[in-house]
Amino acid sequence: MAPAITLAAEAPKLSAANTGFMLICSALVLIMTPGLAFFYGGMVRVKSTLNMLMMSFISMGIITILWVLYGFSLAFGTDKGSFIGWTSDWVGLSNIGLTELWPGYTIPVFVFMVFQLMFAIITPALISGALADRVKFTAWSVFIALWATLVYFPVAHWVWGTGGWAFDLGVIDFAGGTAVHINAGAAALGVILVIGKRVGFKKDPMRPHSLPLVMLGSGLLWFGWFGFNAGSWLGNDDGVGALMFVNTQVATAAAMLAWLIYEKIRHGAFTTLGAASGAVAGLVAITPSGGAVSPLGAIAVGAIAGVLCAMAVGLKYKFGYDDSLDVVGVHLVGGVIGSLLIGLFASGKGQSTVEGLFYGGGLTQFWKQCAGVFAVLGYSLVVSAILAFVIDKTMGMRVTEDEEIAGIDQAEHAETAYDFSGAGGGAARTAVPAPADTDAKKVDA
Template identity: 75%
Template sequence: MAAGFLTLAADTPKFDSGSTAFMLLSAALVLIMTPGLAFFYGGMVRVKSVLNMLMMSFIAIGIVTILWTLYGFTLAFHTGSAFIGDFSWFGMRNIGIAELWPGYTIPIYVFAVFQLMFAIITPALISGALADRVKFTAWSLFIALWVTIVYFPVAHMVWGSDGFLYTHGVIDFAGGTAVHINAGAAALGVILVIRKRVGFKKDPFRPHSLPLVMLGAGLLWFGWFGFNAGSWLASDGVAAVAFTNTQVATAAAMLGWLAYEKIKHGSFTTLGAASGAVAGLVAITPSCGSVSPLGAIAVGAVAGVGCAAAVGLKYKFGFDDSLDVVGVHMVGGIIGSLLIGFLATGGVGQTAKGVFYGGGFTQLWKQFLGVGVVLFYSLIVSAILAFVIDKTMGFTVTEDVEVAGIDQAEHAETGYDFAGVGSAARAVLSSLDGTSDTKKVDA
């Protein structure tokens, strides 16, 4: 994220219609990432869970939008303390319609709506770790509490002009710490508290629709150009480099993931291609304004291989991360954030240089600080929130409901109409659902 209150030129910035239009388009691109994420996650779950997975992302749009308008934007981005803003902009009041974001050429309202889309997708990312087993009401409450207690303060610390991590020189161009490590650590905190899925480590939990996964990955890739390039808050050469680095790193990560799984498992899978692309997008997010395109190749390749290796840790350590949010988003965010300390050129959107460009270890230690603070704060607070919800209203559905189908129980709907489907096709769908009884599919 371009620094919130940093003036880049000697003259007072003036309104720029080109940058404003670019930022509004970027905001729309970031919004489409949440439905894209819903499809990506939805394709990876079983037939009986697809609607619930979609709704876990879509409900974030509704809840976070209202909270952001009421108090989220002011707490995240108005000056206040090192850890949280104040209520000067409560309800989006005291903001002039033509008032510019300090140091930039776009209106405050444009910056606010762009940042809203970041706030929406961050809790939605967490949902993938909880697939198949959480109550929709509990999840909705968790979103409201989590963005208030975790996301808004973290965004302020990372991007606010008086934020703790910002003032300590931590670089996070577009959300490696504030979005991805934040969401990944939160996911880990929650799944360490709630129960595991029925059949974890025993049943295959195969994706029910790989085409849906690929569609979702494509929408994420498309929207991510707004996510990263838009974070410079202007349409110029730095935004173009961030755009280029996003494409380059994503391609490198996809190839790295595929190479790893071919060596490890003997196949190039569509799920691996989609997951590798997302890993690359995650890793380049904090660093796209600091590295060169050659550096972006390195970021992507390391993330592709590193995240592919990390997704198997859940079986080794026994935590049930349903759709590998920890392995992709937390690990990918850590990789991208720390590589800034090695690969920052000092010549893109930041002046800091990494180890490989003569900057020594100074920036690397700053990046470690940012990673550590966000990871531990989000992990601990998220676990506490999950524990309180689980002990009061219950975070998960019963095991019987999970086995029968969470879509029907939580939403009174099913994702697909199996009426009139032949017995052979019904058997295939039943196997995708992880059941042996075709009657369970109708349920």
């Protein structure tokens, strides 16, 4: 009998299909940041609209440059002590071959790099919603540069980088429940505890000035989130990316409906703001869990997140912290819910064979999820508060009270969102003198 011949595993080859798919997903994730800008911009008062838009847009500039210079190396470079990465050849994206593949996958390193860049851009932008109406634009720009360097890049390595402690522990985060949403939500809480409340908080009306903008923004977020989630499998050769796509839709729908039902029971109306917020809560919650749960599990994750996030947004009035646009209530709480529910609803038939409590797997995975959730929450909260404190004591974090009352758009950007000076015809009509022989009553009519 001839001896058995063991064939070496064939090395992955570049896939044009997966490469194209990932480039499209990268563009979808990028459009989420303008979508977030519209979502937040419609939720603030008229006098803060442009500042809210700019707080998201500036992230696309600052984080892109930092990512190219050193962020990608810190997040995904060779592991250093399970805390941070570093690959000197990646500094400035030098010495990366155009067809060099990301290890174990069929896409180029450049494609993986740019996909992850879009995550790095939107994460600090998420924080801005908690700080509406009151933060200097220069201080915000400095804050996100430091925060990305000291918080986001290390946390991304913990969760997704080879050798990161959470990655090695087996914490599941398909597309960013811990690294993006808990990270940003905890940072938002840390900053607002330092800089304080808006002038008139709990006294003056601070209603959204444009609910159509809010709905437009939430629609763009929902659309782009398919790239955010499904793309995180870096291809779809085994169907897991398709599962994540389906679960993203299912959980978002369930969360929106659950939020609307809750507010109808609690407040007596189905609101457009509730529909938009519920959809975002579902998107947040399914982000870490969608590759591990079944579509029925996704319904449960979305419905639970919809109700609990709707309840959580009111906590700021009870505890007295001014989270302007409910970043804590939606992103922090939604991220925690989605991450922890993996320990209950993981089916063992998606991204891994890990099973949650309801599928016979016990609580092992639940405790791993707890470790990841609370480590990221605590680290981001503390470091973000320290950064805000230092910036506040050096260059000042807030605009003056007079500038805040008059409007941060004019103070920081010398512009206003809407120009009504040429609108309407009343002023122009009354400015035209009536002919001398015309009856005054006819002119008035």
